[in-house]
Amino acid sequence: MKEHDHLLDQHDPERRDFQIERLILFTDAVFAIAITLLIIEIKVPEGHHKNTHQHIVDLLHMIPKFIGFIMSFFVIAIYWRSHHRIFGFVTSFTEKLIWMNMLFLFTVVLMPFSSAYFSEYQMETIPYVFYNANVVIMALVNYRIISYVFNPANKIVTHMPSARFLHLFKMRAIAIPAFFFCCLSIALIFGAPFPIIYFLIWPMMYVLNRYNKRKFEAKPVVANEATAE
Amino acid sequence: MKEHDHLLDQHDPERRDFQIERLILFTDAVFAIAITLLIIEIKVPEGHHKNTHQHIVDLLHMIPKFIGFIMSFFVIAIYWRSHHRIFGFVTSFTEKLIWMNMLFLFTVVLMPFSSAYFSEYQMETIPYVFYNANVVIMALVNYRIISYVFNPANKIVTHMPSARFLHLFKMRAIAIPAFFFCCLSIALIFGAPFPIIYFLIWPMMYVLNRYNKRKFEAKPVVANEATAE
């Protein structure tokens, strides 16, 4: 298939930049809709002529849904930022990149469903596993795109980031699916979800950043990094 | 976290402008979806073979929903214009700005829910307080972004607006959350909402503009203002 994909890759040579921008803006539109659709899963409580006490009870019952909404909002936001970061370097594209990006968007579009499913049954195993699996697959596709884009052989990027940037970016990109995969496995082994475990993300990220910092401060800065930073 | 955020802030130096544009256009897409989703909370009245009189009664019953819709439409429009105004000066970005913007978008995405909740129970305290709280938080994050962007230390803006512009812009940006916070407090103290109070926004804005005009006309125009206007 390689050959024909390359063949159909043609476009007006003056439009190259716009073709990439269009891919990016289409992606952004999908992200924007997915992140906003999260809210339509939270329905206004029904019934009329309630007193203040009943309204407060309503809101308290909705807390799990709000937690799910907030979490999914920031998961999507984190991956938008990751995509924003990656495509800040992209100056060319291939048929393969477009379809990896589509696969990535597929996992983004699935989020409003996964999030609603997880929020609806917050203490139950299967919805929790489903949600975590969605995030894991999204993160793995994201990692795959990073490897593909920053592989010099693919000629996607003209101005390469520093080795340190790439190292930290990739480590973070793999740490997240690893973390969610652990959550998922623990839930399957023990037959119960532990959403509390999500709070471990911040200390994990902190350790990872410290480790990365120490490692690079230990060894002398190489030439191309000095110019890139 | 400062150091690594800066590290991951890299991108192709020729893409700086597009990276900012992308942040803005993603924001616009979220705004556009949130403002349009307001309408799907207004359901078509059910039942068939109604006569003209029954249709008019239906529409009359929907007036509170239309008022809520119109109000939320213009609240979101006002904040879009504010964002449009702020980012008309932004020529650089930081990790912090991106995440403040995400927090702002979070409050925008919440609006269709708050609006529907408030419209559904228009004369009840808790939904009224919830709606006002949403607007107050949105306005405060907006104010925070203004302070951050126009703080020369952050190097976000290259062409600074006149001092008078900044003064009026900030005063207006703080007046709105203050106003909604008063509405909210009055509702909590008296245990009942007074939506009628919203009509006081226009006279308040008028007084504020007059006050600002007089203040700046009193003192002589300083050098950089003369050039900026």
Place this chain on the structure above:
Amino acid sequence: MKEHDHLLDQHDPERRDFQIERLILFTDAVFAIAITLLIIEIKVPEGHHKNTHQHIVDLLHMIPKFIGFIMSFFVIAIYWRSHHRIFGFVTSFTEKLIWMNMLFLFTVVLMPFSSAYFSEYQMETIPYVFYNANVVIMALVNYRIISYVFNPANKIVTHMPSARFLHLFKMRAIAIPAFFFCCLSIALIFGAPFPIIYFLIWPMMYVLNRYNKRKFEAKPVVANEATAE
């Protein structure tokens, strides 16, 4: 208010073009969402284990909804094209233009509701009047924007279109609300809608174009038109 609006109109002088583009792309996003939301008002018929005959009956019952959907789709498409045409000349903006545009978007956002309401009760007067009123207001705001933008006093446009363009554009822009207003009035007077009347739009447009063509061919082409075409 004139004075402070002007004051807050500042932005980075190098960003003028992007500020206008942003206004336009925000508008396009709202148009795109409104036009796509039309479809979610058409629900999949319920019930299972139907035979082919029952499915055909289902689809036949949905014909009025599809007619409403097609009509509203092309009404929105026509106004998108009108906006596209107008803003093909806009090289500057004012606070007033932004808010006229917002008012226009308000009527666009209302369309999915009006359309669903009209489709649900296709042979009843009030929904028909409501729908026509929505289109009339949208068209009037559109006409107002055209007058405002192409008024040289407002300095919105640098390259003015030919007089003939403006004349035809305005005539068409006023013919549509006039037509829908007639539909609306007839429905109110006779107490019943006549959707069949919509088919008169094409002959009306044809007559209008012929009339315009003849008028301009009769009189000699003036200088600035010759250059503009």
Place this chain on the structure above:
Amino acid sequence: MKEHDHLLDQHDPERRDFQIERLILFTDAVFAIAITLLIIEIKVPEGHHKNTHQHIVDLLHMIPKFIGFIMSFFVIAIYWRSHHRIFGFVTSFTEKLIWMNMLFLFTVVLMPFSSAYFSEYQMETIPYVFYNANVVIMALVNYRIISYVFNPANKIVTHMPSARFLHLFKMRAIAIPAFFFCCLSIALIFGAPFPIIYFLIWPMMYVLNRYNKRKFEAKPVVANEATAE
């Protein structure tokens, strides 16, 4: 109509590029919303206090819906890529192109409904025929746009692609509606759908690509192709 369409085609000569970009970005927004709306047709299963077994049964029952979702996601993605490819050459536009594009968008907007209808009744003839008919019409309009854009008489494209590109692109563009039309006809003749037939798309595409490759390798490469590739 030719003459007046041309007349109203005017815009600021410096804005030509942006007018085309706007048409494209509006199209992208509609695509993005249609592709994301597919997910809201998949509802979270209802009921509480289910055990793990019941959740698994729920998910198994949703498999047909997920298959429909995945299929429609990639159908829309394929047509987005086709549009992306076509408009990578477009440097001018006509009134006719805009309205052909609108007709194309109409078929895209219809997809969330067709997809939900087909997923809801996966083994029944009429919904299957409806879905296939939607894809066939979308593909035919797409083919019509390709013919129109790459017809040198219409002056839409300044940098023409190689003859080989055009040949393969058109062959693929006609193969898909032909394929779906066969699916549709078989379903109507036998009075039952055979969704399994969709798996024949890949071998068909493979044969088509092989055939195309051989044909062009057989004959010597003509001059303008050598430069274009």
